[in-house]
Each structure stands twice: as structure tokens, then as C-alpha cells.
Amino acid sequence: MASKSAKKANLLDHHSIKHILDESVSEVVTSRGYVEDVRLSNVRLLVGTIIIVIALFAQFYKKKFPENRDFLIACIGLYPFFV
Numbered sequence: 830m831a832s833k834s835a836k837k838a839n840l841l842d843h844h845s846i847k848h849i850l851d852e853s854v855s856e857v858v859t860s861r862g863y864v865e866d867v868r869l870s871n872v873r874l875l876v877g878t879i880i881i882v883i884a885l886f887a888q889f890y891k892k893k894f895p896e897n898r899d900f901l902i903a904c905i906g907l908y909p910f911f912v
Contacts, residue, residue, distance in 0.1 A: 880911050 836853065838845040859865060887904035890897050 876911050880908065883907055883911070 836849050838849040840846065855865065883904050887901055890900055892900075894901075
């Protein structure tokens with residue numbers, strides 16, 4: 830199974846090696862007729878976005894600390910449900 834173009838990676842950079850391996854496996858799997866399923870990645874991006882929005886609400890809420898204590902507790906309480 831010779832590839833059309835040889836892929837090169839820096840052997841001292843483990844991220845580069847992992848990227849080449851992931852890319853190669855993805856090419857082999859898709860060439861055999863399987864379709865790539867990215868639903869889990871999309872769900873993770875959505876959950877991360879929700880967590881960021883909650884954090885931004887907690888950070889930039891219009892009231893100062895002693896007054897917004899309950900709101901901050903609610904935001905902190907929501908965090909574990911989205912992680």
C-alpha cells in the first residue's frame with residue numbers, strides 16, 4: 830500500500846507525529862468506504878460554547894460581588910452539569 834505522496838514529520842515533535850498518524854488512519858478508513866462521524870466533536874464544541882457563555886455572564890454581570898453572590902453560585906453550580 831504505497832501512498833501517493835510521502836508524509837514527513839519532525840521525529841522530535843510528538844504532536845507532529847500524532848497528526849501524521851491521525852491523518853493517515855483517517856485516509857485509510859475513508860478510502861474503504863466509511864464516513865467520518867463528527868457528531869461528538871460538534872457536541873463538545875457546543876458544550877464548550879455554553880460553558881464560555883455562562884462564564885461571561887458570571888464575569889460581566891451588572892452588579893458587584895456582594896449583591897450578585899447568588900447569581901455566581903448558580904453559575905458555578907451549572908458548570909459541572911456541562912463538563
